[in-house]
Amino acid sequence: MAVSGRRDFLLQVGGLAGGAAVSNPNLRAPLPAESTRAGNALILREVAAEVEGARPPASTTTNGDEELYPNKIASFSKGLQHSELGEVNPISYQSLLTALSTQKHSDAENILIGNGRKLVNPEGAFTYDMEGGDSHTFTAPPAPAFASAQSAADMVELYWMALARDVPFAQWATSSVIQNAAAELNALAGYQGPRDASGLVSPASVFRGTATGCLTGPYLSQYFMQTIYVGSTPREQMYRTGVAGVDYLTSYAEWLPLQSGSLPVRTEQFDPTFRYIRNGRDLAQFVHYDYITQAFLQAAVFIFNAYPETVLQYNLYQLNHTNPYKNSRIQMPFGTFCSPHLEDWLGRAAGLALKAAWYNKWAVHRRLRPEMFGGRVYNTLTSAANYPIPASLLRSQAVQAVVQANGNALLPQAYVEGCPLHPSYPAGHAAIAGACATVMKAIFEETDVIAPTVNLSADGSSLVNYTDVALTLGGEINKLAFNVSLGRSWAGVNYRSDVIAGHMIGEEAAICFLQDQVNTLTETFSGFAFTRFDGTPVSITPGSGPYTGLNTLTPGS
């Protein structure tokens, strides 16, 4: 088939020719006359761009809180100027809205910030890329409204997480804090977390994720515990963590200046001993400064290379059943279908997901952070203000316990600086987690059982064998995604609903990315097959369905 004819065929299969071409004959670019590798490379990119260009724009429907509250009490404003109540200066807030509306760098540079800390990259919302769905085509549904039962449940969970930060995972079954947390969350209709088969929130399900595998086995994913050979060197997963009992932003005098962008005045305290991730505080600190794909790159390195000596035999058994090299006796995958490919794809999918999250954070939803919500609770309880906070939060056992511990209802933070200076919804870590976990499930075989499996010893100082139930690769990847995302909730900087929306966007961004990539490979290959967080099977097939390309064509023809 000549290139131009083949291109028509591809567009047709992609649903882009026929009617579309007739109604808009200018849709297509001119083509090189010759039939070459270079022509293939061009067509692949042009078709992918057209196919992704057919994605409808994201819905920009919000929860309406920004319009509902003239004092912007439910909007993200950290880093701008605030009153003594922690309400944003309307002129300062308007300068942010103006910059987001005009999308001009000069307007962004004219945002009236507060005491010096800078906003995190509002213009990242407008960046383009060369592949995948455009960042403005990924919809985050409206965030729970400030006054909703779901926001209340989000906050009740965060207060409990703050209270339970130092309870070792190994002691959850018998911890009264954990039991009280589970009991109260169990009673909340707005709670979106997992429940057991009887519909109950229990110590075995509290603070966990909702995807397949999240309720199975230890709280922490195997990929956060097992020793990783980073290159030739084995590294135990012992990390720096905070000091037990030391939380931040626990007084109003500390909380208020930080809302207006002051630098923290306290010094963050760290445990001088590196430790396995034993509790919520340790997990929170892992996701404090982690590089974008760290948890997932570590997991990928671990899975590819249980230990370097095996590289000589090259463990292919954990590769996805669709991998064309899985059963090859002749070739080992490397630049395609193996570690360099995945290590690249993690960053790419994460980068695309993060751009989509940034668009939704800044340009659409602008949801306030839990830290600010805690200030609203504080001022309502002290009667300094009267905000529409549901009784299920205001009178919760969680808030009462925090007030009892700290003398006030601010949400105790694990990081000295509190939350970062970008809006809460959807969560960046969760978007990355959703994208990376999805790419990993496309590359590895989800159904494989992990062996051996480990758990932390009761005191968290060592690893012990874990044999209670079989853990699958897919389940532990899902668990890892929630560990990372909820790590930010353990820190007090993201709600569970931020996590859910972040996962959704990340998963979708990764799927679009894979839809482009599936056609760049020349091996005989049936496509990517994996399972979404919600259990839905996904199949991304080269040269068929809405996406198509060169895979099934003769290379170089």
Place this chain on the structure above:
Amino acid sequence: MASKGRRDFLLQLGGLTSGNASRRPVARGGNPRATNAMLLRQIAAVLQRQRPPESTATNGDEELYPNKIASATKGLLHSQLGEVDLSAYQTLLTAVYTQQFSDAEAIVIGFGRKLVDIESGFAYDLEGGDSHTFTALPPPTFASAQTAAELIELYWQAAARDVPFANWSTDPTIAAAAAEINTLAAYQGPRDTSGQVTAANVFRGTAPGCTVGPYISQYLLQTINFGSTPREQMYRTGMPGVNYLTGYPEWLLLQSGLPPYLTEQFDPTFRYIHTGRNLAQFVHYDYVYQAYLQAAIILAGDYPETLLTSSTYLLSHTNPYKTSNVQTPWVSFGPPLIQDWLGRVAILALKTVWHDKWAVHRRARPEMFGGRVYNTLSGAASYPINPLLLNSQALQTTVPTTGGLLPQAYVEGCPLHPSYPAGHAVVAGACATLLKALFEETDTVSNAVAPSADGLSLIPYTDTQLTVGGEINKLAFNIPMARNWSGIHYRSDTDMSHIIGEQVTICFLQDQVNCFTEPFAGFSFTMFDGTPVSIVPGGGAYTGLNGLTPGF
């Protein structure tokens, strides 16, 4: 030029309209943003399409030697001389020629180890120059003086594997190596201002900064904050004095794809990279962009606490956030983008050299060359090995222990893909170029260190000032030269790969420079040969949407 006028100009340049503004493409997503996003990609695709195909000229050795003594054959079946079974070799050539997966699966391999991903040289991608548009010039021929010089360097590196960098200035092996290499006109490594190879420049790289300061780049020495946790750069290394493939039976079996039967021995103590052997082990199982991700993490934040004030001082002077009082870079121009891009340029670079390795050059590894030397010295065969090598002191030093085989640092010897160009080196070229585009090359490195002779501590280094750009270049040579320290690559593999990797990243940046909406002067950095490069949005051969009103 008004934005609309410029856009029409761009579309015309990209071949996307005939110059008639009414024939402007529209994305089916239906809004201006979607059209921008689509056109940006299509213009980039059309412009990258204009790259001419690569030259596939080779050094002619494959045709010259009917017994394929200069070709990569490890993993296929071999005779007692280590000469490939010609019918097996033909199955490889057929698969490479047809590019059919089924033909690759029909290659007749030897004792079981598999060939590494022939097919990846045929994969496409959605950005940058196509992998078949980057030329690897013909490598030095088997019989050439340059190949002889390369082998002499490798025999010396094997002999000097355990000499601590700290002791080089006084070590007799290093002195002898430098003295002999100095006499080789075909040697392509660095020389000092008097044209001499010395202990201060032997086994080093040729880019600016490579011969300044300690042998090892600061980015392989300084403590890295992986997330919240500081990690000292102490690594597992091989046991001193223990080399592999030093006996002919071991060597011969491994050429035909037998998995190694010796057990690799490791030093139980982790050490800073203090010897060639330690450096070789760092690149044994490293993940594709490990060294550069680590460097980027060091560069992006001295220690986590500084993130609160987001130290942007090491960012390139062209970064639009370098002097912003209002915004910190993150999704655009910040650390997530850097980590994303490292993987992207690495994979583009790998695909490119995998094509050159398998489909074009198929150069024999140094390990195989050592076997040719062995059989020539023993009189079992008579190969056209350059007398410079046969008469070298390097070889004489090695013959008593190996009979002329090149001692290997890895138990399995070299991997099962051809030598030229080098995978680690092309990734080094691509990633180092990216780092130079994103960080300020002229900045001075603070708190410079050098490893102690035992590799158990770091000693402050204050003799000369080290720059970010110089230490990135040094890193880009440390990593591929580490593969030479292990005995599996020639210097010319590195030199060619650096050029390719650099070009791959430049093409990648030509696409990406137009993806931003911030006002941005473009990427500006220095190539390995010292040439300044500037990649400007909306200008030069590549152009796009930057500078246009968003949503136009």
